[in-house]
Amino acid sequence: MNLFKDFEGRVLSALEALEQIQEKKDGINLSRVSVEPPRDPSHGDVATNAAMVLAKPLGTNPRALADEISNVLEKDAxxxxxxxxxxxxxxxxLSSTYWQKTLAAIIAEGEAYGRSGIGGGQKINVEYVSANPTGPMHVGHCRGAVVGDSLANLLSFVGFDVTKEYYINDAGAQIDVLARSVFLRYREALGEAIDEIPSGxxxxxxxxxxxxxxxxEFGTRLRGMPEGEWMPIVKDRAIDAMMDIIRQDLAALNVTHEIFYSERKLHADNAKAIREAINDLTFKGHVYxxxxPPPKGQKPEDWEDREQTLFKSTDVGDDIDRPLIKSDGSYTYFAADVAYFHDKxxxxxxxxxxxxxxxxGGYVKRMEAVAKAVSEGEAKLTVLLCQLVKLFRGGEPVRMSKRSGDFVTLRDVVNEVGSDSVRFMMLYRKNSEPLDFDFAKVTEQSKDNPVFYVQYAHARCHSVFRQAAEVFADVDLESVDYxxxxxxxxxDESEIQLVAKLAEFPRIVESAAAAHEPHKIAFYLYDVASAFHAHWNRGKETAELRFINNTKPKLSMARLGLVRAVAAVLKSGLSIAGTSAPVEMR
Incomplete structure (x- = not known):
């Protein structure tokens, strides 16, 4: 049940009943009419802009039109x-009766509440992390991993057919460096003295x-080979080993992918996939x-004024055209990006x-241009950029990892504070804004620690049921029709406010999915937890508001229904965030 869509339908019905709407029905666009929570909660529960957006096309005064619409709506019981x-x-x-019906619907839907079919089963590919396979994941990869995984969960929740994908950058100069670094360690394992690791x-x-x-595996055989022979062998082993580490790091963060796509696949068979993608762009008139022109400012040493094969990306929204094939006949890195999108x-x-x-940041326009050119405007591509994460410990910057020497690994952070804390806090700010992560703050058991506050609310819901089982020992609480x-x-007004907060969930979910903003779920969960804890505290002060009253079993069952609804919403939201919903916390 979506309260706001329900009342949007009621408002539209009221509009259609107006004579002036009927007279100009063909010329009036009702798509801009919306129903949302009012900015000031004291004004009511829902608000509509209908009179504001329709007054001009109807040639009337907004206040006068609002009065007419209100006269129709006030007949609604x-x-x-x-x-x-x-x-x-x-x-x-809204009336208390309506809120009771809303709560009943939330309870009946349980953990399915808030799901929707706006995705319509449409296929959507979410690619995230895609870190170079040259070592363990560091904390810089962490935010993108959480944002991507949670966004994919959110899109699935609203009915999209989502594929989670990781692009393995295993065909660049960094892989040659990796192989040489591993070969050095191979020689070390054979007993050679390795002093300071060479620069690079x-x-x-x-x-x-x-x-x-x-x-x-090879004994001393590799050592006697020229680099051209041992390089492909060591590359394969090194990439496999690094990807094993990365998969383990991702698993520790509860991040999953259905597809791991190797860039080397694009270069296989004499770069067949890249050639086909460029040929496709050529056929569509986008290659010449x-x-x-030289880059602005000082020319780089490797810049040459030579003819290349270029993507006419300025025709499809980019700032400059992009090289696909260098003057020496080799493919650019960007050519592989084109082929990868073409493959998707x-x-x-x-x-x-x-x-x-x-x-x-410079990647956005060029890839949007690729999407337009390859799909001829049929495909939609969205690039989300995740700003930096700064680590602190009690307010002091954390600059170095004890085990890794030069960077803080993702595993370091997860091992210290747990995946739930990492995931929730990585979502507790919009991805386009910098984020400060304080080890001390995320382990506090207080309202200032959002993940604790939300999970504690869920655990507290279950503690209410455990208490109820003791008070009403003769009642099978699982069989009660809440x-x-x-x-x-x-x-009670406090109870109604809590129901109203729960009623926002479907709207929050759909708007977060439409905007690709999973952080909205984390913010909303904190608001739900805050409302629940506040109501709990009122019960401590006023016995009449407590969830359990052994002298009023009927009222207690109703309030247990409210608690069940809160638990269901919290659990659903936490599952989108990829965090657990504990039933007990100590």
């Missing part, structure tokens, strides 16, 4: 009070086990031979989301 505010906003306060190679101790495994489109994805780090129990019983 579920509306207790209706008023017009400002230039023509219509505010409605990866120094991490995490490569020692890979070198040892090579020594065990030409020269690029050929796999049937009409909507794709890339979750990238903030350093990929949807029926709430009728005529949930009437």
């Amino acid at each position: 579920d509306i207790e009070r209706i008023s017009v505010a400002g230039p023509g906003f219509i505010n409605m306060k 190679l990866y120094p991490g101790d995490y490569l020692k086990p890979v070198g040892s495994a090579l020594a065990e 031979k030409g020269k690029l 489109f050929e796999r049937g994805y009409k909507e794709m989301i890339y979750v990238l780090g903030a350093d990929h 949807s029926d129990a709430v009728e005529d019983m949930i009437t």
Whole structure:
């Protein structure tokens, strides 16, 4: 049940009943009419902008139109009070009976409450993390991993057919560096003295086990080979080993992918996939031979004024055209990006989301241009950039990992505070804004720690039922029809406010999915937890408001229904965030 869609339908019915709407029915666009919570809760429970958006096309005054609409709506038995505010906003306060019906519907739907079918089963590909397979994941990858995974969960929740994908960047110069770094550790495993790691190679101790495994598998044979022979062997082993580490890191964060797509696949068979993608763009008129102007400012040393094969990306929204094939005939890195998008489109994805780090800002326009050109405007591509995460411990910056030497690994953070804390806090700010992560704050058991506050609310719901089982030992609480129990019983204003907060869930879910903003779920869960804890505290002060009253079993069953609804919403929201919903916390 979506309260706001329900009342949007009622408002539209009221509009259609107006004579002036009927007279101009063909010329009036009702799509801009919306029903939302009023900015000031004291004004009511729902508000509509109908009079504001329709007054001009109807040639009337917004306030006068609002009065006419109100005269129709006030006949609705579920509306207790209706008023017009400002230039023509219509505010409605709903009856307690309506809130009881809403609560009954929430209880009946349980953990299915808030789900919707707006996705219509449409295929959508969410690519996230995609860290270079050159070592363990560091904390810089963490935010994108959580945002991407939670967004995919959210889109699935509203009915999209979501594929979670990881693009393995295993075909670049960084992989050659990785292989040489591993070969050095291989020689070390054979007994050679390795002093300071040469500049340009990866120094991490995490490569020692890979070198040892090579020594065990090949003995001294690799050492006698020229680089051209040992390089492909070591590359394969190194990439596999690094991806094993990365998969383990992701699992520790409760992040999953259905597809791990290797860039090397694009370069296989003489780069067949890249050639086909460029040929497709050529056929569609987006490729030409030409020269690029020098970059603004000082020319880089490797810039040459030579003819290249270029993507005419300025025709489809980019700032400059992009090289696909260099003057020496080799493919650019961007050519592989084009081929990868082309491959996704050929796999049937009409909507794709890339979750990238903030350093990929220059990547957005060029990939949007690729999407337009490859799909001829049929596909939608969205790039979400995740800003940096700064680590603190009690307000002091954390600059180095004890085990890793030069960066803080994702596993370091998860091992210290747990995946739930990491995931929730990575969502507790919009991805486009910088985020401060304080180890001390996320382990506090207080209202200032959002993940604790939300999970504690869920655990507290279950503690209420455990208490109820003791008080009403002769009642099978699992068989109680809580949807029926709430009728005529949930009437206190504090209880109604809590129901109203729960009623926002479907709207929050759909708006967060439409905007690709999973952080809205985390914010909403905190609001629900706050409302629940506040109501709990009122019960401590006023016995009449307590959830359990052994002298009023009927009222207690109704209030247990309210608690069950709160628990269901919290659990659903936490599942979208990818965190657990504990039933007990100590």
